Amino acid sequence: MLNYHQISIKLERLLALVLVIILALLISPLLPFKNIIRTYVVVSASMEPKINTGSLAVTIPINPQNLRVGDIVAFSSPDNSKETILHRLYQIKSTKPLRFATKGDNNNSADQWDLVDVGVKGKYIFSIPYLGRLIAFIRQPLGFVLIICLPAILIIFLEVLKIRKALDGEVQRRVQLELRRIPPKPIAVLILFTSIISLINSPKIFAKYTASATLTNLSFSFSSPDTTPPTSTINLENNLQRSRDFCISTSASDISSVKYIELYYSYNQKPWQLFPEKVIGNQGCFNFNSPEGDGLYSFKSQATDSLDNVELVDYSDYFSFQVQVDTIAPTTNLKLDSLSNSYLGQSYLQNGNFNNAMTAWVTDSSVGDHHIVSVGDSTAFLLGFQNLSLNSVDSLYQDFSLPNNSSTSLSFSFRFLSHDIAENDTFNVSVLDTSNNLIKNILSLGNTNSSFDYDSDWQTLNSSLSNLGGQNLRLYFSLTDLGVGNTNNSYVYLTNIKVSTLDPRIDNTSLLNFTSSDLGSGVGSSYPDSDNLSTLHYGENVIDYAAADNAGNNEKNNSQSFTVLLPLVLNKINFNNAVGESDSVEIYNNGTDSYDLSSVTLLINSSNLQIGLSGLLDSHSSLTFYLPDLNNITDKISLSDTYNGETSLLDTTTYAGNNLPGEYWYRSINGLGPWSLKSTLLSGVLTRKSQYKITLSINNIPDFFGKNSSDRLNYEITYGDSPEHQIAGQIFPQSVEHKLSERDFYLGTCSTGGICIPDSNIGTNFTLKLNGQINDQDLNIDSKTFVLEP
Amino acid sequence: MNKIILSVLAIVLTLGAVSTSAYALFNSTATVSGLTFSTGNADLQVYASNSWTNDWNLSNSVFKNMYPNFTSYQQFQLKNGSTANITLDISAKLMDNPSIDQNSWNLLKDKIKIAFQAYDGSSWESSPIMTSYYPLSLWNNPGYSLGVSLLPNTSNYYRMLVKVDDATNEELAGKTISGITFQFTGLQH
Numbered sequence: 001m002l003n004y005h006q007i008s009i010k011l012e013r014l015l016a017l018v019l020v021i022i023l024a025l026l027i028s029p030l031l032p033f034k035n036i037i038r039t040y041v042v043v044s045a046s047m048e049p050k051i052n053t054g055s056l057a058v059t060i061p062i063n064p065q066n067l068r069v070g071d072i073v074a075f076s077s078p079d080n081s082k083e084t085i086l087h088r089l090y091q092i093k094s095t096k097p098l099r100f101a102t103k104g105d106n107n108n109s110a111d112q113w114d115l116v117d118v119g120v121k122g123k124y125i126f127s128i129p130y131l132g133r134l135i136a137f138i139r140q141p142l143g144f145v146l147i148i149c150l151p152a153i154l155i156i157f158l159e160v161l162k163i164r165k166a167l168d169g170e171v172q173r174r175v176q177l178e179l180r181r182i183p184p185k186p187i188a189v190l191i192l193f194t195s196i197i198s199l200i201n202s203p204k205i206f207a208k209y210t211a212s213a214t215l216t217n218l219s220f221s222f223s224s225p226d227t228t229p230p231t232s233t234i235n236l237e238n239n240l241q242r243s244r245d246f247c248i249s250t251s252a253s254d255i256s257s258v259k260y261i262e263l264y265y266s267y268n269q270k271p272w273q274l275f276p277e278k279v280i281g282n283q284g285c286f287n288f289n290s291p292e293g294d295g296l297y298s299f300k301s302q303a304t305d306s307l308d309n310v311e312l313v314d315y316s317d318y319f320s321f322q323v324q325v326d327t328i329a330p331t332t333n334l335k336l337d338s339l340s341n342s343y344l345g346q347s348y349l350q351n352g353n354f355n356n357a358m359t360a361w362v363t364d365s366s367v368g369d370h371h372i373v374s375v376g377d378s379t380a381f382l383l384g385f386q387n388l389s390l391n392s393v394d395s396l397y398q399d400f401s402l403p404n405n406s407s408t409s410l411s412f413s414f415r416f417l418s419h420d421i422a423e424n425d426t427f428n429v430s431v432l433d434t435s436n437n438l439i440k441n442i443l444s445l446g447n448t449n450s451s452f453d454y455d456s457d458w459q460t461l462n463s464s465l466s467n468l469g470g471q472n473l474r475l476y477f478s479l480t481d482l483g484v485g486n487t488n489n490s491y492v493y494l495t496n497i498k499v500s501t502l503d504p505r506i507d508n509t510s511l512l513n514f515t516s517s518d519l520g521s522g523v524g525s526s527y528p529d530s531d532n533l534s535t536l537h538y539g540e541n542v543i544d545y546a547a548a549d550n551a552g553n554n555e556k557n558n559s560q561s562f563t564v565l566l567p568l569v570l571n572k573i574n575f576n577n578a579v580g581e582s583d584s585v586e587i588y589n590n591g592t593d594s595y596d597l598s599s600v601t602l603l604i605n606s607s608n609l610q611i612g613l614s615g616l617l618d619s620h621s622s623l624t625f626y627l628p629d630l631n632n633i634t635d636k637i638s639l640s641d642t643y644n645g646e647t648s649l650l651d652t653t654t655y656a657g658n659n660l661p662g663e664y665w666y667r668s669i670n671g672l673g674p675w676s677l678k679s680t681l682l683s684g685v686l687t688r689k690s691q692y693k694i695t696l697s698i699n700n701i702p703d704f705f706g707k708n709s710s711d712r713l714n715y716e717i718t719y720g721d722s723p724e725h726q727i728a729g730q731i732f733p734q735s736v737e738h739k740l741s742e743r744d745f746y747l748g749t750c751s752t753g754g755i756c757i758p759d760s761n762i763g764t765n766f767t768l769k770l771n772g773q774i775n776d777q778d779l780n781i782d783s784k785t786f787v788l789e790p
Numbered sequence: 791m792n793k794i795i796l797s798v799l800a801i802v803l804t805l806g807a808v809s810t811s812a813y814a815l816f817n818s819t820a821t822v823s824g825l826t827f828s829t830g831n832a833d834l835q836v837y838a839s840n841s842w843t844n845d846w847n848l849s850n851s852v853f854k855n856m857y858p859n860f861t862s863y864q865q866f867q868l869k870n871g872s873t874a875n876i877t878l879d880i881s882a883k884l885m886d887n888p889s890i891d892q893n894s895w896n897l898l899k900d901k902i903k904i905a906f907q908a909y910d911g912s913s914w915e916s917s918p919i920m921t922s923y924y925p926l927s928l929w930n931n932p933g934y935s936l937g938v939s940l941l942p943n944t945s946n947y948y949r950m951l952v953k954v955d956d957a958t959n960e961e962l963a964g965k966t967i968s969g970i971t972f973q974f975t976g977l978q979h
Contacts, residue, residue: 044828044978045874053827079879079977107832108844112881112933112975133827144812152808159797159804166794209832209876209978212844214885215866215950219850219968220902222954223857226963256857306859306956 046104326520368394384491391483422446569671706733878976883933
């Protein structure tokens with residue numbers, strides 16, 4: 001029968017033995033005999049339920065040749081050599097070299113890699129559940145304190161107590177007994193803590209998860225050999241382009257694939273040319289740049305597939321895909337046309353019909369067949385190469401000048417005959433300056449027919465030369481012949497060449513005629529329309545006109561001013577207040593024909609005076625009617641015409657003068673402009689006495705001027721530029737003798753001491769302005785400008 | 791006296807063990823650092839027929855009428871459906887299929903090239919192509935990593951890009967290989 005001490009000793013020894021075994025197991029990774037046994041902390045669950053997460057797995061080394069399918073092995077991860085994986089052998093894929101497929105028991109697919117023999121670290125033997133989690137806990141600070149530090153402190157504390165007791169030396173006999181029991185304790189402590197250290201250092205091992213998903217039943221099939229060419233088409237969004245750069249969309253299809261699409265173009269139906277830009281793939285855009293300039297372009301696309309099958313193209317079709325490129329705005333000309341008043345334009349060119357041989361015209365070319373020819377009953381000029389094609393230019397020009405602010409137009413008739421293509425032979429009309437610098441292109445015309453036998457027939461071209469006023473210009477006609485082949489000649493007939501301005505003298509029956517032309521896409525719209533022309537009224541009419549072509553090019557607005565004059569106008573009314581002098585009314589005929597006054601009546605409202613006129617008043621002539629003395633009148637005067645029983649008012653005005661002697665109610669002779677009050681009684685004259693002296697003379701000052709003490713005459717003389725000089729003063733008629741006032745003025749500044757400094761920039765223009773007061777009323781007198789020679 | 795010596799020895803050993811343990815725990819060069827345990831299952835899913843599954847059967851319906859310079863793609867969606875809190879690194883592999891017509895396979899295996907593109911969330915034009923264009927023969931064994939990872943319970947779009955060599959000769963016309971299976975494997979990161 002064992003007593004307590006014996007049992008205690010045996011238990012302690014047994015504990016020591018167990019701890020030694022555990023130690024042997026656990027410290028194996030650190031000890032030289034780790035080749036015998038290794039431990040790992042299992043951190044993932046792909047081997048569950050066989051090996052749970054958190055277990056401590058124990059492995060032993062093994063020769064890979066001895067492994068069998070179903071064995072669980074630890075191996076270095078083929079993806080990451082720093083990781084160790086614990087999976088089951090799933091398949092032996094080859095024996096030489098030895099390769100395994102592995103798989104986690106808990107995974108739905110095998111691992112992606114092949115495990116080779118050198119990666120095998122050991123064969124799994126058994127695992128201790130939860131021990132790995134205890135290790136993980138120890139690795140945390142709290143776990144370390146609870147599991148390591150606290151027991152250590154307790155042991156140290158107990159041992160200190162024992163040392164203290166031993167030092168007391170009170171129980172020598174018990175010392176001998178205790179000595180037999182002591183040895184296991186240091187050993188146990190040593191084993192315990194060393195084991196814990198070893199446990200802490202156990203490496204982790206992954207029972208790695210893998211999962212898989214599949215795309216199954218994929219197929220790849222190749223089509224039959226493609227011998228069919230692709231087909232392509234063009235998408236033209238607009239058949240008219242007003243920019244030379246535009247996109248031509250294209251697309252193509254093919255049973256295999258389209259490698260590229262090419263573009264062919266024909267300019268004015270001439271031979272097809274390959275556009276250098278390709279569209280790669282089955283769709284895209286050709287950035288077409290109209291290499292031939294404005295004109296009619298036809299297009300064809302041609303696609304090539306990936307097997308170099310080339311689309312067949314019908315090059316005889318010019319019309320399916322056509323674009324008119326037109327970047328030039330139309331021109332609009334305004335003609336004045338009236339049954340009663342024909343257009344009286346002033347021509348600035350001479351001999352436009354060549355009736356006077358070559359008068360005013362110049363041909364500066366020694367080649368060409370130019371000469372004057374008869375065309376029907378008229379004459380014309382033949383320019384160019386009628387008999388033989390030459391590589392040269394034949395030309396004709398005339399210089400002319402345009403007045404400022406003129407609305408000018410060019411018109412001419414021509415007939416162009418060409419036996420060559422437009423890029424070789426062209427008829428050009430332009431306006432140059434006299435140094436032959438281009439001012440404006442009028443026309444550039446070539447053979448636009450597909451044949452080599454082109455006849456434009458007679459055409460008349462009108463072109464506005466507005467905005468060229470005030471310049472010396474040269475109208476230049478030329479025919480360029482490239483001389484390709486003797487019979488590829490071209491020439492043109494010219495006649496009826498006019499450069500003229502519009503005559504603004506129109507009446508309200510005048511008709512305005514607008515003619516717009518565009519050599520490209522044609523005129524699309526223009527303004528004003530004919531209905532607007534009925535709005536012409538008496539006075540100034542500003543007519544804006546322009547056109548737009550079908551491609552959308554807008555002509556710059558032209559503006560022409562017309563003044564429609566009243567046929568018969570009042571222009572001067574003299575209600576002279578001086579006793580014994582007659583009152584009068586003056587009328588003026590604005591028309592180009594005589595005016596029959598027998599139907600005209602003059603009405604003075606306040607006097608209810610109605611005067612019937614008679615006789616003929618010549619064109620652009622005036623007539624003064626003398627009336628009874630109508631003193632102190634403020635009245636409305638009207639002029640009317642009665643024709644077929646209907647009376648129409650011609651002109652009317654309300655006299656607004658002061659009824660002063662010498663005053664008259666006046667406006668410009670043709671009836672334009674506002675009425676104003678003038679005086680004929682007083683007038684001044686400036687004369688020059690010397691370089692720095694002028695004299696103001698006022699003669700025939702009437703007697704009644706000065707009867708009132710407030711009567712005075714103000715004068716103001718202005719002369720010179722930069723700075724403008726001025727002399728001003730007053731004349732009091734009471735001090736004037738013999739109805740004459742003369743004053744000399746020194747043109748300079750004189751100081752008090754008598755030193756005078758002459759003005760500079762005196763010039764020759766002196767403006768005299770007179771006004772004043774008579775009978776306490778303002779007196780209005782004209783201002784005049786005198787040109788005084790130095 | 792011996793008892794005193796043994797007790798002192800026990801104290802020294804205890805202190806030494808604790809110190810060594812602390813060194814093993816806190817030294818950054820220790821062979822083992824932080825342990826994290828994963829539990830649950832791993833699952834990689836593909837979207838097919840309005841649901842997530844582990845297999846999308848394409849019924850041999852894709853990539854028809856191919857020709858030299860042919861390019862196309864098959865779009866698909868993968869999802870990390872794992873119950874375990876793990877990130878999956880995705881790789882792809884063409885599975886062996888003994889029933890494939892070997893004559894056609896031998897003709898086409900190096901002509902048809904496959905790459906994979908991963909959607910970047912904004913546009914396919916900006917999305918990176920994750921692998922080179924490898925011929926079918928190289929996808930067969932061992933396959934390639936797609937270089938993408940799927941976080942737990944996330945999904946993303948991918949495209950299998952297909953192109954055919956320009957220099958492919960006409961002997962391929964009319965040839966078909968079908969029953970091809972691509973396996974996408976998610977390996978715990």
